[in-house]
Amino acid sequence: MQITVERIVTNNRLIWIMKRLYVSFALILVLACSANSPENEQGNNKVDSSLSPKGSKEVSEDNQLPQISDDLVANIMQSIPSPIETSYLIKAIGAPYNVSNLNDPNLAASYSTNYSQALNLGVYSTDLGFANLYDKNQDVLNYLNAVKKLADNLGIGQYFDYKTIKELASTSGNVEQLLQLTQQNLEKIHNHLNEQKRENLTILILTGGWVEALYLTTLVYQKTNNQELKERIGEQKIALDQILTILDIYKTKPNFATLIADLKELSKVYSKVQIKTTVGKPTQKVVNGEIITEDNTISTVIIDDTDVQTIASLIKSIRNKIVKV
Amino acid sequence: MRAVLTPLVVLLSLALFSTKAVAQCDAEVYSQKALKALQQGYTFVKSYKIDGKNGARKNIEYTCVFSKDTNYMLRIEGKDGGAKGIVATLLDNQRQELTTNNLNGKSYPGWTYRCRSTGIYYILFSFKDSESYCGAAVLGFKR
Numbered sequence: 429m430q431i432t433v434e435r436i437v438t439n440n441r442l443i444w445i446m447k448r449l450y451v452s453f454a455l456i457l458v459l460a461c462s463a464n465s466p467e468n469e470q471g472n473n474k475v476d477s478s479l480s481p482k483g484s485k486e487v488s489e490d491n492q493l494p495q496i497s498d499d500l501v502a503n504i505m506q507s508i509p510s511p512i513e514t515s516y517l518i519k520a521i522g523a524p525y526n527v528s529n530l531n532d533p534n535l536a537a538s539y540s541t542n543y544s545q546a547l548n549l550g551v552y553s554t555d556l557g558f559a560n561l562y563d564k565n566q567d568v569l570n571y572l573n574a575v576k577k578l579a580d581n582l583g584i585g586q587y588f589d590y591k592t593i594k595e596l597a598s599t600s601g602n603v604e605q606l607l608q609l610t611q612q613n614l615e616k617i618h619n620h621l622n623e624q625k626r627e628n629l630t631i632l633i634l635t636g637g638w639v640e641a642l643y644l645t646t647l648v649y650q651k652t653n654n655q656e657l658k659e660r661i662g663e664q665k666i667a668l669d670q671i672l673t674i675l676d677i678y679k680t681k682p683n684f685a686t687l688i689a690d691l692k693e694l695s696k697v698y699s700k701v702q703i704k705t706t707v708g709k710p711t712q713k714v715v716n717g718e719i720i721t722e723d724n725t726i727s728t729v730i731i732d733d734t735d736v737q738t739i740a741s742l743i744k745s746i747r748n749k750i751v752k753v
Numbered sequence: 754m755r756a757v758l759t760p761l762v763v764l765l766s767l768a769l770f771s772t773k774a775v776a777q778c779d780a781e782v783y784s785q786k787a788l789k790a791l792q793q794g795y796t797f798v799k800s801y802k803i804d805g806k807n808g809a810r811k812n813i814e815y816t817c818v819f820s821k822d823t824n825y826m827l828r829i830e831g832k833d834g835g836a837k838g839i840v841a842t843l844l845d846n847q848r849q850e851l852t853t854n855n856l857n858g859k860s861y862p863g864w865t866y867r868c869r870s871t872g873i874y875y876i877l878f879s880f881k882d883s884e885s886y887c888g889a890a891v892l893g894f895k896r
Contacts, residue, residue, distance in 0.1 A: 503815065503816055504816065506816070507815070507816035508818070509817075509818045509820070512796065512798065513798065513820055513823065516796070516896055520896050604793075608788070608796070611796075611797050612788075612797065612800075615799065615800060656822075659821075660820070663820065663821075666871070666872065666873065667818065670818075703871065703872070705870050710851050712852060718861070718864075718865060719853075719856055719861050719865065720865045721843075721865065722867045722869075723851070723866065723869040723870055725845065726821075726869050726870055727821055727871050727872060729871070
């Protein structure tokens with residue numbers, strides 16, 4: 429009799445557990461489906477106003493904090509230009525390579541917080557690209573080690589194909605392959621961090637890389653007075669807006685407020701920069717099976733010399749704060 | 754007991770099926786293929802996942818910043834073979850079409866855009882007679 433009662437109790441408990449499992453499972457399924465709905469997928473946003481902080485934010489009814497969708501964050505971050513384009517321009521104008529302008533790779537082990545590690549991972553990534561571009565093998569290896577060290581510390585080292593890059597860097601003449609692989613690896617790191625919902629680190633990496641590229645551009649401009657570089661410095665107004673839009677989301681995270689305040693100072697100077705466009709219709713032709721479209725809209729950057737100097741001074745100060753141990 | 758277990762099994766099967774369906778598009782494979790199709794002299798800058806979720810997503814859009822006096826080349830590779838079934842359209846910040854890989858009804862492997870105006874652009878991927886709704890594209894630049 430007691431056995432029967434126990435069995436009934438056990439069966440009832442089993443049914444109760446199964447019911448709980450069933451409800452929990454159904455809830456998880458519903459949540460998973462809504463997370464995978466097309467509206468929430470990356471790159472499926474209406475982004476007309478995506479790059480304007482005002483246009484892209486909503487106010488949460490719950491906590492009155494500005495909210496921005498994960499997809500929009502990913503889209504804006506994805507759109508931030510790669511520093512490698514600026515590095516190419518610096519090389520193209522004939523500027524010599526100067527390793528003393530870059531961050532000291534030996535400092536990598538000294539960055540102890542996730543904040544400083546992520547920012548300097550960005551800085552070293554730009555330096556690595558720079559050294560790659562000038563085919564400076566020993567420096568490539570040094571910066572590769574610095575990148576690897578910080579990526580490991582952030583728990584994303586496995587997404588950086590250190591071995592292959594090291595092999596390529598060990599011999600000269602692999603510039604294109606090195607650049608390609610480095611870019612691919614950095615993209616993997618960004619994607620992985622975003623998947624892990626650690627976008628705050630992705631934006632720090634991107635910010636560090638951008639700051640370093642702008643800093644190097646201003647250094648070379650001060651020596652060369654090259655007008656293309658001056659325009660490129662002015663054009664960074666677009667990237668700075670994008671970076672600030674994303675950083676602002678994480679303003680309550682440790683150290684973000686200082687970085688945002690510094691970049692907003694820079695943004696004040698950039699507000700004087702104008703990018704004017706004269707609209708023209710594009711022309712299209714097919715050459716050897718390739719569609720080639722010529723843009724006939726021309727942009728001109730209007731920026732004062734004094735503003736360039738102020739930008740150079742501010743970016744130097746921001747960069748020094750980032751690389752300081 | 755059976756009343757509880759049967760829906761659970763059905764839901765589990767559905768979940769597994771949907772996970773399988775979502776996981777079908779391995780964009781990384783096509784990204785690597787597209788990279789190989791990038792012409793010499795172009796440096797890889799970004800890759801774009803094109804996953805139409807078996808037709809559930811009609812458009813996939815990415816924002817990018819192009820710099821003046823730079824040539825950009827886009828290469829597309831999809832599960833249907835080459836750029837088949839995938840249309841990549843470049844739009845300016847006013848959302849005016851600048852170029853596409855689908856010209857006069859013919860599909861091309863991508864496009865080259867000679868940019869003379871720094872600014873925000875959009876790359877819009879859509880599908881035309883696609884069977885797989887799956888692929889990737891890579892963007893390279895050359896000064």
